[in-house]
Amino acid sequence: MTHAALAAAHITVRYAGVVALRDVTIELHPGAIHALVGENGAGKSTLMRVLAGARSPDAGTLAMNGEAVQFRTPRDAHRAGIRMIQQELSLVPGFSATENIVLGDEPSRWGILDRRATRARAERAIDGLGASIDLDTPVERLSLAQRQMVEIAKALAADAPSGLRVLILDEPTAILSAHETDALHARLVVLRSRGLAILYCSHRLDEIDRLADHVTVLRDGAYVGGGTIREFPPATLIPLMVGRAIERRSWRAPAEMVPGSVLLEVDRLATAPPPAPHRRARVRPSGAPVTGATDVVEASFVLRAGEIVGLVGLVGAGRSEVALALIGAMPRTAGTVTLRGAPFRPRSPRDAVRAGIGFVPEDRAASALMPRDSVRVNTTLVALRGLARAGVVNRARERAMTHQWVEALRIKTPSIETPVRRLSGGNQQKVVLARWLVAGDPPLSVLIVDEPTRGVDVGARTEIYDTLRDLATNHTGVLIITSDLVEAMALCDRLLVMREGRIVGELTGADQTAERVASLMVPS
Amino acid sequence: MSALAGAFFSLGNLLNVALSIAVIGILGVGMTAVILTGGIDLSVGSGVALSGVVAALAAHAVDSGAATGGSPSLLPVVAALGAALAVGAAGGVFTGVAVARLRAPAFLVTLALLSIERGLAFLFSSGQAVSDLPAGFNWLGQGIVFGVPVPVWLTAACFGVGWFVLARTTWGRWIYAVGGNEAAAWLAGIDTRGVTLGTYVANGLLVGLAGAVLTARLGAAVPNAGLGYELDVIAAVVVGGTALTGGRGSVLGTLAGAVCIGTLDNALNLANVDPYLQRVVVGVVILLAVLGERLRHRGRT
Amino acid sequence: MRTRRAGAGLPVRVPNADACPSAQRGRRCTARRRVRTEALGNPLTAVVAAVMCIAACSGSGDHAASSGGAVTKVVGVTLLTREQHFYQDLEAGVKDAAARRGYRLVLTSGDFDLAKQQAQIDNFVVQHVDAIIVCPVNSQGIGPAIDRATAAHIPVVSADTKAVGTHVVAAVASDNRAGGQLAATYMVRALGDSGAVAVIGQPETQTGLDRQQAFVDEIGRHPRMAVVAILNGGGVRDRALKAADDILQGHPELRGIFAINDESALGALAAATTRGKTGATFTIVGYDATPEAVKAIKSHSSLKADVAQQPRDIGERSIDALAAYFDHRPVDSVITVPVRVVDAETP
Structure with missing residues (x-):
């Protein structure tokens, strides 16, 4: 039996006393692609950081070809022939591909750059990938996929004594289109055939099925399963990743569910992100690069007063884009939206707010909070106009209103003047929710919540669910976007499943089983 | 030294300091708002010169036109003040549209405007001072009401209104929100472009007012007035604790900053400190103020 | 219009913006031999070329008086x-x-x-x-x-x-030291050879320093007179105004100011006027005799005299x-x- 190119045994990592990885073992073999899957916070990133030398494990060992190794810094790992491609690419935008490929290790003689050797090394690396990239163009003018190629070429050109042996990719296709994804996979297959060991971390289970040889599943920092990809088809991976027994536990009996009037009727909605970099991005609410956004190809659904509808799907299926297009934060290219019987075509989120549609974005820090401002300022942001007369804010009412909602949502904060960044994730999320609940004019008729409990502790999670249920009970239509199937099952009256920019199915009542959802999420 | 201290702390000298920071103070109110949105305005010095020159020319034009018709003496004054405000506001619209609509960097837009407005000031005035302004207009700079010079009253009013707008009104809150997190403000339904544009226009009006006040004080519009004011104003704002990244700060801080720098200048002048050395001292004080702020923040997080 | 002639003698080169057709961008076959030709496709290049063109064309535009003689210098x-x-x-x-x-x-x-x-x-x-x-x-x-x-x-x-x-071949210049001395002499006469005076200077320029130094030297020869403050007015009116404000505040006994140019003098005049100083109690001496300053002098303000260069x-x-x-x-x-x-x- 051949030795693993890189083997990690019984790895344990703690952050500030909290266990992030517990006794995880993984082996990467030369000439094989090894998929790493798990939910957010399952410990994937931590494991990759350990393998790439960015974090020393608190317990456990690393070995290359059977010999024990220790990495103190990423540089140690580089020298041993291990490279990691981060989600956020680490290229210098104004530098050409050539300059980026040799960055930090420029061939030189007596401090003078050796242009010919530089050139040769860059060409060799790009040729090795079979990519067609203009070596002289500043990388900021390349597409994201091309930049990623440059990043991989940089790894290949690494001047390690033994050459590159292990390549680690963190969500490499999160920012790529389907076409670009295929191209990347073709390259990875070539690299595999040359004996490279590749660790491939992705949320997209369909990709893993096509590409990987082995798979390892992590959950809550622990190894919960793995083997060859044939033993673990995608439909079996989802229950493993989620862990808890997934079953529908309705929060109210179907009898209690009084079908309200139709609030929102979405008919064949489609979007196309502006082609970067030609057009300057507007405020980018999701924080994601515009080119990385998935086009919504076709989305049709109905939202009624008093129901909670879940929009589920794999990352990159286009769920957030549906929400952004609905509120006018992203251009709509086709389709109609009817709000309470009237056509609705918002030009900016402002129009949506005026129509009584609220939106809680997925990335709180980047798109929802003004982190250095107080709980009060963040809570009353939307409702401020209603708290003012002739433009002058009624401060007593503002404070009273804030106190009222801080109590109602049980937001734990030393005072309403505390900067919101000092609150825990759960309390921050409650502040963002409160912002929309405070708004009384016009009354909130639709609330769209993208990932309601990301980065939220368990206790606050339940309270946020309660808040959303109360909201529905009071006849607001709630649309939840979530990657957490347990959450979707526990919270929603209906589930809409998205795949590759389309709503491919709707599950109600007894149909809402993990198996049905998983089979719709992943193309068969 | 005690004689010096006496000279410094006399009521007369305090008014003197207040008078000497009047123009920088008025500009500081607008600059604070602009910087709170995450922007900057480098053109204020040139804007002061241009609005002063246009105000003086307008006063002359109305005066000579009215001389034939037997005029009320108030007309040239109104024309001059109106012209100054209009020029300032026009500069604000230019910057605001470029920054808010076209999303051009404020630094570059106002750097261009700095050059354009200075050039226009020289062009319109043929490089010469425009003097012989109506007495009513000069009252804006030289008049005294209840023992306090008019520019000091105007500056106090600007700070008062500026503080109220920023601290107590929806518009003020939105200015902070745009500077604190533009994406969040936009998603919360705030008209971020409108807020930014409005802020630059308000700043422009204050530039026009400052130009009128300075011109009235000098009794003449000089095209090379206001050279380097942008740096003095930004220094006052920054020393006053407003973050250049936006979303954090207040006009009261700016008032403290302007008073601090104005007082320092005045004290150094009273003490007859070598002019070369004065510049060094002022620079060091700005540096200390900014570094102190940094350290205070680091200590907290 | 002012003429910029810096580029007048240079040949105007129009860059070949299409050295690399856009369709081939991103392919490396043609790119390898190309040394950043794309930089020339930048719109900035067009602006630079246009500016150079204007400079070249206007190079001959500002020739003043000429005569037809063959020996014209x-x-x-x-x-x-x-x-x-x-x-x-x-x-x-x-x-x-x-x-x-x-x-x-x-x-x-x-x-x-x-x-x-x-x-x-x-x-x-x-x-x-x-x-x-x-x-x-x-x-x-x-x-x-x-x-x-x-x-x-x-x-x-x-x-x-x-x-x-x-x-x-020749250095033609006013005598700035003589000017400073002349100003001091006038000041001494106007104040009856006694009292405190100040200078608003511009230490960044040699002419300013010469005038200031000659003034201070001459006053030093009069025991009952003193220069109590020398401040920098930067040669511009608004800075000089502020300097004069501070001087007048710090030295209530002050009887005169010498300003090294008229912009400074007019700034000092504005400060003095605001404080109710008139020609009866205060004397400002300026330098350059610009029309505005001369007008102020003729109207019997506290700006009483100017040193006039020619x-x-x-x-x-x-x-x-x-x-x-x-x-x-x-x-x-x-x-x-x-x-x-x-x-x-x-x-």
Whole structure:
């Protein structure tokens, strides 16, 4: 039996006393692609950081070809022939591909750059990938996929004594289109055939099925399963990743569910992100690069007063884009939206707010909070106009209103003047929710919540669910976007499943089983 | 030294300091708002010169036109003040549209405007001072009401209104929100472009007012007035604790900053400190103020 | 319109923006041999080309008085600026004298920019002018450019500011020290030889320092008088106003201010007027006798006198010196143009 190119045994990592990885073992073999899957916070990133030398494990060992190794810094790992491609690419935008490929290790003689050797090394690396990239163009003018190629070429050109042996990719296709994804996979297959060991971390289970040889599943920092990809088809991976027994536990009996009037009727909605970099991005609410956004190809659904509808799907299926297009934060290219019987075509989120549609974005820090401002300022942001007369804010009412909602949502904060960044994730999320609940004019008729409990502790999670249920009970239509199937099952009256920019199915009542959802999420 | 201290702390000298920071103070109110949105305005010095020159020319034009018709003496004054405000506001619209609509960097837009407005000031005035302004207009700079010079009253009013707008009104809150997190403000339904544009226009009006006040004080519009004011104003704002990244700060801080720098200048002048050395001292004080702020923040997080 | 001639002599090269057709962008076959041609496709390049074009075309646009004679001398002139009265008058003097003698002028302005002025002189050398008149932007820095002209056998005359560390045919200038002394003498007489005075200076310039120092030296010869403050007014009105405010506040006993130019003097006048100082109790002496200052003097304000330079004379005598040089007559290497005092009685 051949030795693993890189083997990690019984790895344990703690952050500030909290266990992030517990006794995880993984082996990467030369000439094989090894998929790493798990939910957010399952410990994937931590494991990759350990393998790439960015974090020393608190317990456990690393070995290359059977010999024990220790990495103190990423540089140690580089020298041993291990490279990691981060989600956020680490290229210098104004530098050409050539300059980026040799960055930090420029061939030189007596401090003078050796242009010919530089050139040769860059060409060799790009040729090795079979990519067609203009070596002289500043990388900021390349597409994201091309930049990623440059990043991989940089790894290949690494001047390690033994050459590159292990390549680690963190969500490499999160920012790529389907076409670009295929191209990347073709390259990875070539690299595999040359004996490279590749660790491939992705949320997209369909990709893993096509590409990987082995798979390892992590959950809550622990190894919960793995083997060859044939033993673990995608439909079996989802229950493993989620862990808890997934079953529908309705929060109210179907009898209690009084079908309200139709609030929102979405008919064949489609979007196309502006082609970067030609057009300057507007405020980018999701924080994601515009080119990385998935086009919504076709989305049709109905939202009624008093129901909670879940929009589920794999990352990159286009769920957030549906929400952004609905509120006018992203251009709509086709389709109609009817709000309470009237056509609705918002030009900016402002129009949506005026129509009584609220939106809680997925990335709180980047798109929802003004982190250095107080709980009060963040809570009353939307409702401020209603708290003012002739433009002058009624401060007593503002404070009273804030106190009222801080109590109602049980937001734990030393005072309403505390900067919101000092609150825990759960309390921050409650502040963002409160912002929309405070708004009384016009009354909130639709609330769209993208990932309601990301980065939220368990206790606050339940309270946020309660808040959303109360909201529905009071006849607001709630649309939840979530990657957490347990959450979707526990919270929603209906589930809409998205795949590759389309709503491919709707599950109600007894149909809402993990198996049905998983089979719709992943193309068969 | 005690004689010096006496000279410094006399009521007369305090008014003197207040008078000497009047123009920088008025500009500081607008600059604070602009910087709170995450922007900057480098053109204020040139804007002061241009609005002063246009105000003086307008006063002359109305005066000579009215001389034939037997005029009320108030007309040239109104024309001059109106012209100054209009020029300032026009500069604000230019910057605001470029920054808010076209999303051009404020630094570059106002750097261009700095050059354009200075050039226009020289062009319109043929490089010469425009003097012989109506007495009513000069009252804006030289008049005294209840023992306090008019520019000091105007500056106090600007700070008062500026503080109220920023601290107590929806518009003020939105200015902070745009500077604190533009994406969040936009998603919360705030008209971020409108807020930014409005802020630059308000700043422009204050530039026009400052130009009128300075011109009235000098009794003449000089095209090379206001050279380097942008740096003095930004220094006052920054020393006053407003973050250049936006979303954090207040006009009261700016008032403290302007008073601090104005007082320092005045004290150094009273003490007859070598002019070369004065510049060094002022620079060091700005540096200390900014570094102190940094350290205070680091200590907290 | 001001003419920028810096690029006048250069050939205008229109960059080949299409060296790489856009369709091939991203392919590396053609790209390898290409050395960043795309940089030339930048819109900026077009702007630069356009500016160079304008510069080249306008190069011949500003030639003043000319005559048809075959032996016409061409004189290149680079002023310090065209935005001040002083240099406008100096320019007028040069033009008049040149017109009388039938010289053709190439007029430019350094606009306080040393590099620009050096380029202008180098341009004159390339154009083979017969002589150069320069009002140096910087007395030290202009030397090498003058040396290059001299090496090309082109005579150079400096007007106003002197050039240091180089050789000119003649240096024509007002006597700034004499001016400072004259101002002090007037101040002493006006105050009855006693009292405290202050100076609003501009220590960044040599002329400012000369005037200030001569004034202070002369006052020092009068035991009952004292210079109690010397502040920097930067030579501009609003800064001078602030300096004067501080002086008047700190020294209530002050009886007079000497300002090293009229912008500073008018700033001081505004400060004095605001404080109720009139001609009866206060004396300001300015420098340059600009029309605005003269008007203030005639209206019996506290600005009572000015030291007047004679920029027209400086201009005329610069041309005269060149004429003497052309005729192989002896030329004085330093030509001092006298200054005089202007007060309310001066006609």
